[in-house]
Amino acid sequence: MQTEISAAVLENFLIDKAPRAAYYIPEYITAAEEEYLLRQVYNAPKPKWTQLSGRKLQNWGGLPHPRGMVSEKLPTWLQIYTDRISSLDVFGGNCANHVLVNEYNPGEGIMPHEDGPLYFPTVTTISLGSHTLLDFYLPITRDSGEENNQVPMTEEQRHVLSLLLEPRSLFILREDLYKTYLHGIRPATEDTLDHKVANLDQCTAQPGDRLTRTTRVSLTIRFVPKVLKAALFLGKRK
Numbered sequence: 167m168q169t170e171i172s173a174a175v176l177e178n179f180l181i182d183k184a185p186r187a188a189y190y191i192p193e194y195i196t197a198a199e200e201e202y203l204l205r206q207v208y209n210a211p212k213p214k215w216t217q218l219s220g221r222k223l224q225n226w227g228g229l230p231h232p233r234g235m236v237s238e239k240l241p242t243w244l245q246i247y248t249d250r251i252s253s254l255d256v257f258g259g260n261c262a263n264h265v266l267v268n269e270y271n272p273g274e275g276i277m278p279h280e281d282g283p284l285y286f287p288t289v290t291t292i293s294l295g296s297h298t299l300l301d302f303y304l305p306i307t308r309d310s311g312e313e314n315n316q317v318p319m320t321e322e323q324r325h326v327l328s329l330l331l332e333p334r335s336l337f338i339l340r341e342d343l344y345k346t347y348l349h350g351i352r353p354a355t356e357d358t359l360d361h362k363v364a365n366l367d368q369c370t371a372q373p374g375d376r377l378t379r380t381t382r383v384s385l386t387i388r389f390v391p392k393v394l395k396a397a398l399f400l401g402k403r404k
């Protein structure tokens with residue numbers, strides 16, 4: 167267990183073969199904590215799940231919205247981990263107030279995307295149950311096109327690196343790698359660890375290994391800065 171990790175030693179977990187900045191902390195939680203968290207996720211009431219194409223999710227803490235999130239108290243089982251991760255001082259002195267739970271079966275994934283402006287630009291992820299490969303892509307350049315005769319790059323050409331996220335690990339993404347690149351998970355059932363996987367020296371798996379995916383649950387823990395104080399406007403209602 168590595169719960170004693172402090173803000174001061176976070177730089178020791180920097181993935182130095184990737185653009186700044188990604189941090190990978192293997193075995194951040196114990197197998198018992200992993201089991202506990204999975205039990206809580208699957209104990210949640212059925213309507214808590216939203217089925218999307220390629221994954222299903224639970225949203226905790228409120229729905230992020232451009233006008234502000236109506237904040238909801240996190241359940242204790244999530245608050246323990248939002249507190250523990252916030253103590254690493256990765257949210258600019260703030261405490262995480264939002265958790266997205268994603269469940270991916272083998273063969274499922276998430277399209278390359280940016281996380282958008284509603285979140286503080288640091289995302290932290292605890293992986294449960296299975297490994298996955300998180301892929302990073304150069305964005306499609308906005309100024310490409312006829313004038314300079316550029317041929318648009320294929321997705322494979324834009325794929326610059328991948329990171330192996332093993333179960334029980336904590337992953338932290340911020341700065342340029344978060345802001346400039348897209349991230350996604352290919353809908354694969356297995357992964358071969360090739361030269362594009364940039365954090366293998368921090369992993370248990372070896373280069374060349376072929377890993378079969380099982381069901382992965384990720385806890386994506388973030389800080390939503392713009393919050394509406396629900397109690398304030400409800401208090402005005404007669």
Ligand SMILES: O=C(O)CCC(=O)C(=O)O
Pocket residue numbers: 266268276281291300349384386
């Ligand atoms: O499951 C993951 O690790 C990534 C999820 C993600 O990118 C997101 O929810 O925005």
Ligand SMILES: [Fe+2]
Pocket residue numbers: 279280281349
């Ligand atoms: Fe994302």
